Amino acid sequence: MSPAAASTETPEARIDASGVRLDKALADAFPALSRARLQALLAEGAVRRDGVVVTDGSAKARPGLYAVTLPPVAPAAPRPQAIPLTVLFEDADLIVIDKPAGMAAHPAPGTPDGTLVNALLAHCGAGLSGIGGVARPGIVHRLDKDTSGVMVAAKSDRAHAGLSALFSSHDIERTYIALTRGAPSPATDRIQTRIGRSTGDRKKMAVLKAGGREAITDYVVQAAFGQPARVGGPPLAARVACTLHTGRTHQIRVHLSSRGAPILGDATYGSGSPSLPVRAAIAQAGLTRQALHAAVLGFVHPVTGESLRFETAPPADMLALEALLREL
Known part of the structure; x- marks a missing residue:
């Protein structure tokens, strides 16, 4: 038995009262656990009544034997x-x-x-x-x-x-390479917005009209791949260099998506589907993540004062995808 498995606990308590909110009844029955903690455990399916999982803390409690499975304590x-x-x-x-x-x-x-x-x-x-x-x-x-x-x-x-x-x-040089669906327009520009939590999905970031924090990204379309689907339309894909002037969560992913050119492979911000040839290239390259690489990092050494600059090529999955895109 692993240490993690050995440390799992499942305390039990009988609740006889009914008509009270379940999370409150559980908090009374398990005084060592806070109501907020119990609500999280309910959502995770870690609470059972007479062997049956219960998840709705706002529902009325029903009499029975309740068991709470507590995950191992993290180190x-x-x-x-x-x-x-x-x-x-x-x-x-x-x-x-x-x-x-x-x-x-x-x-x-x-x-x-x-x-x-x-x-x-x-x-x-x-x-x-x-x-x-x-x-x-x-x-x-x-x-x-x-x-x-x-x-x-x-x-x-x-x-x-x-x-x-x-x-x-923001006294740091940071440039990223992204492979995008279509291409942002114009070919060179600055995106300056405010970024904060999405009002529709708190797990995502979004460009906001008010609130959030200022976010600035300069970008350059370095190469375009594939003939546009319509005259005057965007290419099928592109290689885009993005220079950060701020460091907001998911900044480049959000900014490129806001320009209609989400990063290929981005399951969170890649709204819409790439063209069939691009999807085939992604599959052939074995790309299973957003095609984004932090290529350049430059700064002054905070102790020695030496100017340092580092640059690396994208890894194999992005290089393979770019090579396939160039053949479109």
Whole structure:
């Protein structure tokens, strides 16, 4: 039996009263669990009455024997994992890596390990900066789990503070390569909007008319692929270089989608379907994520004052897709 399985608990309590909201009745029956925690457990299907799952905390309680399955307690701190890293630069204060797609920056619900933090803890040991907190030591910025490319992490507290200041003032060179459905128009432009949580889906970000935070992206269409479906229409796909002047969550994905050119493979913001030839190219290339790569990261070393700039090519899935798109 694994440690995780061994630590799972299923406390039980009998509820005789009826007519009271279920979440309130459960909170009274299980005083060690908050009402909010019980509501989350209900939504996860972790509560049973007489062996049958119940999920609606707002429903009236019914008499019966209730059991609550509590998941294993997550470790207080991430554990080191010997995960290979592509190191572009490293000194006593910081480390620059080329993050692969599929690796989350730090542990989070649904991604307890296998993250960059786990790899850095094994690689850097006790030298990793702790300013970022127990769950995110050394992390000063992040890439989405399925976005590949250049990232920097702090190994010392002074580097962490200095890098955080650079990112806060946007004094960082950051250019991404995206493969898009169609192409944004005009071919070169600045997108300047406000980005915040979508009012229709709180799990997504969106361009907002009011609220949110300012978001600025410069883009250049570097190549267009495939003949337009109609005269004067957009190409079937494009390679777009995006330079960030702010660092909002999902900024490039949201901005390109707002221009009618969502990133290929983006299940969250890729509204609409690519043309049949582009879909075939995606399948043949084996792309299973958004075609977005953080290609360039440049900054002044916060401790030595040295100007540093790193550039990496997109990984194999994006290179294969681009090669296929060029044949359209």
